[in-house]
Structure formats: C-alpha cells, structure tokens
Amino acid sequence: MYGFLVLAVFLFNCIICPIPIEYAKFLLLIIVLLYIYGIHNARHVKINEKNLYLKNLTEEMTIVHISDIHVGSLIRDSLMRKTVEKINEVNPDIVIISGDLADGTCSIGPNHFDVFKESNSPIIFTPGNHDDYPDLECVINAAENAKITVLNNESMKFKGVNIYGLPFSFYHNSQCNFNLNKNETNLLIYHVPMNWDEFIEMGFDIQLSGHTHGGQFYPATYFIKRMFPYSRGLFEKNRSYLNVTDGIGTFGPPIRVGTHCDMSVLKLKRKN
Structure with missing residues (x-):
C-alpha cells in the first residue's frame, strides 16, 4: 500500500x-x-480489557478473545509465541479464536499450531473464511493436535456459559440451528461481525467476531467502517454484546498503522 x-x-x-x-x-x-x-507495530500484541455485565451469568470469568492470526507464508511461530506469552500473562479462564487461524498462503501441516500447546488456558477455535483456503480439514487437524477445541457448528458449556461455534458464512440462516435457553448465558463465535440483531433475537448474549482487522492501516480503516457497521471494538445493544477484535495477524501487507495486534480481555461480570 x-x-x-x-x-x-x-x-x-x-x-x-x-x-x-x-x-x-x-x-x-x-x-x-x-x-x-x-x-514494527504489526508484531506487538496489545491487551485491551473490557467489562461485560450479564444478568444470567452464574459464574464470573475472564475470556481472551483473539482472531485472524493468519498463520501462513509471512506469519509463523514468532507471532504465535508472542500471543501465547501474552495469554499466559493474562491467565484467563478460556481463550476463544474467532476464525482465520490460517492464512491460506501455504499448506498447513499437522504441527503448524503446536506453539499453542504452551498456553496455560484452554483454547476454543471456530473457523473463518481463510481457514477454508489451505484445506479446512488440515487446519482443524492441526488445531486439534495443538490441544485446541474446535467448535464447527457445535457447542459446549464452560463455567455455566453456553458456547456455540458457527462456521464462516455471509449467510448464516441455512446452518444456524442451535436451540438456545434464553435464561442462560449464550455466547456465539462467528467470524464475521454481521447479523448481530438476528443473533440477539435468537438469544445470544455475546457475539465474538473478527474478520475486519479494523481496516489494518490507513486509509483502509475508513473504508472498512463503510463495509461493516460494527467494524472494531465492543458494542452493546439490548443487554447483549458484540466484540469485534482487530485481530492478531495481518492480511496482505504485514503492517498496521492506526490499529494494533488486538488481544481482547473480556471480563464477564454479573449484572446487579
């Protein structure tokens, strides 16, 4: 650029x-x-702490939300290792990766993500669009080999929070068949920051997304805001939250101007 x-x-x-x-x-x-x-900026992970207040929360917890690591030809062990070091520094209850663990610029081998084994916290991953490019099956296999739990149109419960992983699609209606208990706390991992109103209506209290990179660098930051109304940051509506991280890695030019390698530390707290 x-x-x-x-x-x-x-x-x-x-x-x-x-x-x-x-x-x-x-x-x-x-x-x-x-x-x-x-x-230089694209290789230094910044921690951003945010508080989320939830009425149905049974147990307070800390989530590290990251996305868009884009492991490929340009990004390998170095940035992943820095990310894991920051994760261990925060020491969250759980880590959630909302897509694009892989970049698609090279094939993914079974040990490509092994650095994440050094995380002291459990990690959950739901695929994004770039994870399809190098062969999604290989990406999932490498993630599972690194002790990462993959939620690909699946769900699990963690400390009273129902966590749902919806794989990437610009049109979610054909594949989103989750049955939610609206009296519990429901969290959705969905790569693209879209369809938030519909997910709120379904009963999701939290949506974790990435994809936009926050625009990554000027002047793309301005264009991305026009493409995605919720392009970066934490949003609240109808007592529900959407967090859109700027991501860890980069797409295209390995630079960040006006954005950071974003590690969102989400503090889930009970709402009085």
Missing part, C-alpha cells in the same frame, strides 16, 4: 506537477517511516 504511495509521489513529481526536490524527499521519508512503524 505504502509502496504505491511512493510510486504516486514519484509520478506526481515527474509527470503531473513537479515539486521541489526537498518536499518530495520529505514526503518519501514520511512514507518510509510509516512503513517501518507499521511493520
């Missing part, structure tokens, strides 16, 4: 409207510094 900006400055200066060489050098320096900062 920023390489195109360098080219644009060059073409503008040479063809359209020549500007003093000092100004051109300054613009190019700013672009290069932004790129260097973006690479």
Whole structure:
C-alpha cells in the first residue's frame, strides 16, 4: 500500500506537477517511516480489557478473545509465541479464536499450531473464511493436535456459559440451528461481525467476531467502517454484546498503522 504511495509521489513529481526536490524527499521519508512503524507495530500484541455485565451469568470469568492470526507464508511461530506469552500473562479462564487461524498462503501441516500447546488456558477455535483456503480439514487437524477445541457448528458449556461455534458464512440462516435457553448465558463465535440483531433475537448474549482487522492501516480503516457497521471494538445493544477484535495477524501487507495486534480481555461480570 505504502509502496504505491511512493510510486504516486514519484509520478506526481515527474509527470503531473513537479515539486521541489526537498518536499518530495520529505514526503518519501514520511512514507518510509510509516512503513517501518507499521511493520514494527504489526508484531506487538496489545491487551485491551473490557467489562461485560450479564444478568444470567452464574459464574464470573475472564475470556481472551483473539482472531485472524493468519498463520501462513509471512506469519509463523514468532507471532504465535508472542500471543501465547501474552495469554499466559493474562491467565484467563478460556481463550476463544474467532476464525482465520490460517492464512491460506501455504499448506498447513499437522504441527503448524503446536506453539499453542504452551498456553496455560484452554483454547476454543471456530473457523473463518481463510481457514477454508489451505484445506479446512488440515487446519482443524492441526488445531486439534495443538490441544485446541474446535467448535464447527457445535457447542459446549464452560463455567455455566453456553458456547456455540458457527462456521464462516455471509449467510448464516441455512446452518444456524442451535436451540438456545434464553435464561442462560449464550455466547456465539462467528467470524464475521454481521447479523448481530438476528443473533440477539435468537438469544445470544455475546457475539465474538473478527474478520475486519479494523481496516489494518490507513486509509483502509475508513473504508472498512463503510463495509461493516460494527467494524472494531465492543458494542452493546439490548443487554447483549458484540466484540469485534482487530485481530492478531495481518492480511496482505504485514503492517498496521492506526490499529494494533488486538488481544481482547473480556471480563464477564454479573449484572446487579
């Protein structure tokens, strides 16, 4: 992206409207510094703590919500290891990965995610769109080998919370057949931050999503807000919550400007 900006400055200066060489050098320096900062920023995980107050909660708990790690040609053990170190630093009750564990830029072997075995907390994963690209079966196999619980159109109960994993689709109606008890706390893992109103109506108290990367870098951050009304952050409506994480990894250019590698630490608390 920023390489195109360098080219644009060059073409503008040479063809359209020549500007003093000092100004051109300054613009190019700013672009290069932004790129260097973006690479550095994309490799440092930031912890964001958030409180969620739920009326039907039977036991308070802490969830680490991450997404979009994009393990592939550019992202391997280093970022996964940093992520696990941060998880162990937080020491949550459970970790939830809401899709795109894999990137699709390379095949996934059975031991690709083994770094996650070092997590002191149990991990749950529901696939996203990129997990289909390298062969979903291989991604699931590698996740299970790393002691990660895969919820692929399945559910489980953890400390009184019903956790449902709905696999990626822009059209959920054909596959979402969960029967919910609305008197209990129901959590949905769904990669794309869409259909929130419908999921609230079904009885979900929490939806955990990713996919958007928060736009990842300027100016894409502005465009992603137009594509997804809930593009990043924690939202509350009708006593229900939607958390959209910026993700851990990157898609395309390995840079982040205006966003961070986001580890959401969700504190589930009883509502008085």
